[in-house]
Amino acid sequence: MLASIDTRISSLTEVEVASPESLVINPTAERKGVAGGPCATCSAHNQAICSGLKDQELEEFARNVRTRLVKTGQSVYREFEEAKYLYSVVTGEIRLANLLDDGRRQVTAFKSAGEVIGEEKNGYYQSDAEAVCDTVVCQIPIKALDKFLTEMPSIQTALTAKVLDELLALRRHAILLGRKTPIEKVATFLINRAGKASGNPSNEIQVELTMGRNDIADFLGLTIETVSRTITKLRKMGLLEVPSNHSILIKDRAWLKSLAEGEK
Amino acid sequence: MLASIDTRISSLTEVEVASPESLVINPTAERKGVAGGPCATCSAHNQAICSGLKDQELEEFARNVRTRLVKTGQSVYREFEEAKYLYSVVTGEIRLANLLDDGRRQVTAFKSAGEVIGEEKNGYYQSDAEAVCDTVVCQIPIKALDKFLTEMPSIQTALTAKVLDELLALRRHAILLGRKTPIEKVATFLINRAGKASGNPSNEIQVELTMGRNDIADFLGLTIETVSRTITKLRKMGLLEVPSNHSILIKDRAWLKSLAEGEK
DNA sequence: CGGCTATTTGAGAGAAATCAAGGATAGTGG
DNA sequence: CCACTATCCTTGATTTCTCTCAAATAGCCG
Helix, strand or coil: CHHHHHHHHHHHHHHHHHCCCCEEECHHHCCCCCCCCHHHHCCCHHHCCCCCCCHHHHHHHHHHCEEEEECCCCEEECCCCECCEEEEEEECEEEEEEECCCCCEEEEEEEECCCEECCEECCEECCEEEECCCEEEEEEEHHHHHHHHHHCHHHHHHHHHHHHHHHHHHHHHHHHHHHCCHHHHHHHHHHHHHHHHCCCCCCCEEEECCCCHHHHHHHHCCCHHHHHHHHHHHHHCCCEEEEECCEEEECCHHHHHHHHCCCC | CHHHHHHHHHHHHHHHHHCCCCEEECHHHCCCCCCCCHHHHCCCHHHCCCCCCCHHHHHHHHHHCEEEEECCCCEEECCCCECCEEEEEEECCEEEEEECCCCCEEEEEEECCCCEECCEECCEECCEEEECCCEEEEEEEHHHHHHHHHHCHHHHHHHHHHHHHHHHHHHHHHHHHHHCCHHHHHHHHHHHHHHHHCCCCCCCEEEECCCCHHHHHHHHCCCHHHHHHHHHHHHHCCCEEEEECCEEEECCHHHHHHHHCCCC
16 A cells, blocks of 8 residues: 555656646546546545545536645645645645744644645634655645535535544543653554554554654654654564664554553 | 622522532523523623524524533533533533543643533544533533534534634644643643633733642643642742632733743 | 764753642531 | 631652753665
8 A cells, every 4th residue: 555655656756847846736637537537536535525425526526626746844834824725635644733933843643645634723724734755635725615515515524523533633642742651652653553554453563654753752742862762662672673764563562552551 | 700600600509409410401491582592691602602693593592402500520521421412611611631541631621601512523522521610501412403503504603613723722732731841831821811811911910710730730731749839930930929729910921921932 | 985864872960750748728517 | 606627739858751962873865
């Protein structure tokens, strides 16, 4: 699955000449005659807010959206910027972050395929959204969205569910930030990643990290050194192997999970 | 304003014989013949999700809701409990909290008049909701709400706005928990309270705390001792006076605000 | 291969948690 | 109304962690 994402991204990247900052592709231009239009064949379709749409609605939806390639480190939008679009992540990964004036940063979430970003307050985005790796997002104009919400109830429902999911995720994250130890934080992070990564319930599982230690530290409310030391500690306990900086092999998922919950 | 709340609560408390656990009052029984029904005269009406309703809609709304007195320490609902109602706070204050298995607690928000609680995920509440002090809530059955959402668009709009507000508040709280120092945390807490408390932009302002130090500690991700020491420190800096445990006088709001943002 | 960046590791300082009393406050019942 | 008790809050001493500062190592890109 990761391989197919990589393929998709690099093929898109090659077209990237068109716009050095961020590539905009009109999906209607890509495929014609497919039932449901181009969105029907989107790799994120099944997990996205458009998944409940019928063929005809989906075609209408497709006419209103654009996909956009956001390269590593580039931002999709910034906090306090006027919110004109809602986005759905297609491939890759986005980090949402908030900053203090002196540069301290808190990453509040990593968002991947099918997830929605772009929440606003009084018309302005609530946080910075930046690509952790080369990422494709689906850009939905707020104006078009308003129409969809009334005409296509399944979008309303799906969107509400996504927002409530995000609320819950933030609550879970709050208890992590405020009350968990570094080991519990890192264990929770890895377990959540493993859950995202596959349905394989086996005790050993490979986790791919798109982000660097810095992002992990800012996500968990730690310094980069503490993250590094904690991973080392888990490795020396025999819980992990670290084949590369961006990949971690969990040797004992159940044990790691119990650590994540604070059972010592 | 606080005085009027107290009056209201104690008058309700006296009726409390009816139900030792939590008093249920049918507002339709209270007043008749008022345009908009009993909800029109609700002290929280202007800030609540029902504020945009016309008289007739409001009467329909009133027929479907009940008010409920929740005494100090009692819970409105618990995490993982089936979500049958959405609530709007009328008077008093509710704390939302999540727990770890070993009892560690993170308070994610304090909710007062006009604010909504009861967010769910797959039909189950996301956190514990408990009364910080004697509190009156308006109980809206989810089933009735679903009907309102389609028939009264202003409710849909208001509710969406409330949820987005909550998302933003949680993001702000995440950066507080993950990246702020104890002084910044306490200063932020007090400044936010002061903002809630009044429109008085003067430099000196009185803040009423309904909750104890324990709740503040669990809200800010600190121990109770650190909260206490930090308040003492701010007091000795001449920034605060503490006339009673539940009341704090901010002597220099601008200075406190600059501390809250991390400017040293 | 060389330079750049990311990550790991080490030593030391500082800060908040923990452990332990002591003091204030509020609510209860005489 | 006041004494009494339970709870809450503050303060002090000590310990433990995590951060900070510093440097070495590893990985990556051209």
